[in-house]
Structure formats: structure tokens, C-alpha cells
Amino acid sequence: MLYKALLSAAIMLCIPIISILTEVLIRKFFHTHSTEAIYCILPISEKTTDIEIKLISITKSLETVCQANFTVFIVDFGANENTLSICEKYCNDNNCFVLIEPQALSVLLTYDI
Numbered sequence: 001m002l003y004k005a006l007l008s009a010a011i012m013l014c015i016p017i018i019s020i021l022t023e024v025l026i027r028k029f030f031h032t033h034s035t036e037a038i039y040c041i042l043p044i045s046e047k048t049t050d051i052e053i054k055l056i057s058i059t060k061s062l063e064t065v066c067q068a069n070f071t072v073f074i075v076d077f078g079a080n081e082n083t084l085s086i087c088e089k090y091c092n093d094n095n096c097f098v099l100i101e102p103q104a105l106s107v108l109l110t111y112d113i
Contacts, residue, residue: 005050009057016040016061038062038070041105044079044087051083055090055097062096073108074099 019038040058044051062070074087074097084099091097100108 005053008048009050009054016058020061020064040070040072041075042072043075043077044083045077046080046083048079048083051086055087059094059096070096072097073105075102075105076100077102 016038019040023038040062042054042058048054058072062072074091076084076087076099079087087097087099091099
């Protein structure tokens with residue numbers, strides 16, 4: 001069970017980690033800081049576990065690089081009530097997190113953010 005939770009958390013953090021590594025390499029080799037905002041999509045469903053750990057990990061990882069210049073879209077693909085309530089509270093406490101429906105995600109992906 002713990003192995004599955006850790007594996008799930010690792011998979012969910014792949015995109016922000018790749019973004020962070022890219023940003024670090026840009027800073028190191030070009031001595032610059034990206035002014036572009038970073039957008040991350042975190043899908044949640046009824047099988048999502050350890051959402052608190054995932055939310056905190058994403059926040060800490062992105063804050064290191066972006067200094068609050070990021071947005072995480074939490075997309076609800078049928079998550080249970082407990083997971084949804086945790087995500088809603090986290091979104092209320094952190095303005096960089098937004099809980100959206102899958103239909104809104106399709107609009108975001110076709111719109112130039």
C-alpha cells in the first residue's frame with residue numbers, strides 16, 4: 001500500500017520536476033530567470049490517494065523555481081468527497097491552485113494562456 005502511494009506521488013510530480021530542472025538549467029547556463037508563468041495540471045479521481053502529500057510537494061517544488069509565478073489546475077475526474085474537500089480547502093488557502101471540471105480543462109488547453 002505504501003509502495004503504491006509513493007509510486008503515485010512520484011508519477012504525479014514528474015511534470016513539475018521536469019519544469020524545475022529546465023528552469024534550473026536555464027538559470028545556470030544563461031544566467032537568467034524565467035518570467036513566464038508555469039502551469040501544472042493535477043488530475044484527481046476516485047483512485048487518487050495521498051492528495052495532501054501531492055499538493056504540498058507540488059507547491060514546494062514550484063515555489064522554489066517560480067516564486068509564486070505558477071498555477072496548478074486540479075481537474076476533478078470523479079474524485080470522492082474527501083479528496084474534493086481537501087482540494088477545495090487547499091485552493092481556498094492557496095490562490096495558485098484552482099479546482100476545475102474536465103470541460104474547463106479542454107477550454108484551457110485550446111486557449112492561449
